[in-house]
Amino acid sequence: MSTLGRPTGPKPSFSRQDVVDAALEEGVDAFSLTAVAKRLGVRTSALYRTVSSRDDLLRACLDRLGDQAAVPVAAAIRSAQGHHDWEPVLRAGAESMWEVLEAHPGLSQVLLTVPWAFQSFATAMNAFLEALEAEGLGHADAVLALDATGDTIVSAHLSLRAMRTAGPLEDWPRTRPGVRLPNELVPDRSLVWRGFLDAKLKLIVAGLRHLHDHD
Template identity: 30%
Template sequence: MTEGLNAKWLAKSQGSVGRPRSLTRDMVIDAAVELGLDRFSMTRVAERLGVGISTLYQYVANRDELLRLAIDRQLSAVALPRDQEQSWSDYIIEYATSLRDALAGEPHLILQVMDGGGGIERELAVTERFVEVLVARGFSVEEAVSAWRCIGAATLGAAITVCRDRAAVARNGSSDRMLRQAFAHFEPGQLPLMRQGVDAYARQMDLVEELLRPFIESIARRRGEPSPWEVKQSAKRHNRTGGKKSRTHS
């Protein structure tokens, strides 16, 4: 009887390790993403999946490979805007905003992008979609690729700023409190210009649009087009004026 129990225990224990039929490489990658790019370890991934660590090495060579795969998964999941025949300037803003939100939502992804940890393959695939949309709107391939590089740099900076602001608020409770604590380290007469400009410093703004506006306007000038913002303001004024005329005639 003892031998029978031992045999059952051995069979059960052997069934709990190794390579379960239901486990796939995608499940391993998903587990790493769910744990967080900056928090997962091979041990934690194995625990999450309910397998032994040695099982994971049947799907990935090491943590570095799993990290690259997880980064690729995160980047491939970025909800980039679809081509809905919007203007090229609107598409650029939508594209940059989507990318900023994705990076700011996973701060560790920013570090990996800066370090090139995700490889160039996914970046090329993402860029292809962007270039295709701009070429369809009269850009040359070279112009579209150059635009993407500038947009990528501005977007990365905007994402870093969002992460920094969120971290500051998490530590201090609010931006106002953070600034009050910072100014407390200086004498009342110090930093007079920054004290005067504190409201502008603390003001929330859409950094993507602020950073890209001069760039987009320079493209519009080269293309012989009016500023997209001037066009929108003109349309708003026209709508307001048209509404007043309609009410007057009625």
């Protein structure tokens, strides 16, 4: 009797990297082992020669995306350094995070729902932290800045993605009769949520400056 993840028999005609490619083509938030196997033209059981479980494959996918993200994120951060001010670094890091999420639909969903997913982005996160500290932000405040910025970027992107994939606007349920929302909060297909994102980043910056000035 073979153990799951301990292959026996002939070497498979595909590699672990091929399995990762197929999973990412299915969607990092949506792939199943069955769908990945079908894309590769093999039985689902054959995948266990290269991956031990769906979580193992998800981690491999996230590691791939984390490696891809590390270079542009670090480059964006470096371009913002040298001003003796951490705010340009924070904004550059936030913008590069947004671009990573835009390039990989479904990643925001995974980052919000899989507790360990962020660990695959450690290289980019460490570069962000080091740059914030190099520009004058204390370590504790730099960690807070990274955490608050990351949470805000990911949740904002997930909200925008939901709007992009929803049905026709006229079919959306409305608020209850007699209940009014500010116009800015009424669901809309425009990129208004990106506008709110920039305002939220401004709020994060203001809060961090207050903390920094009163340390």
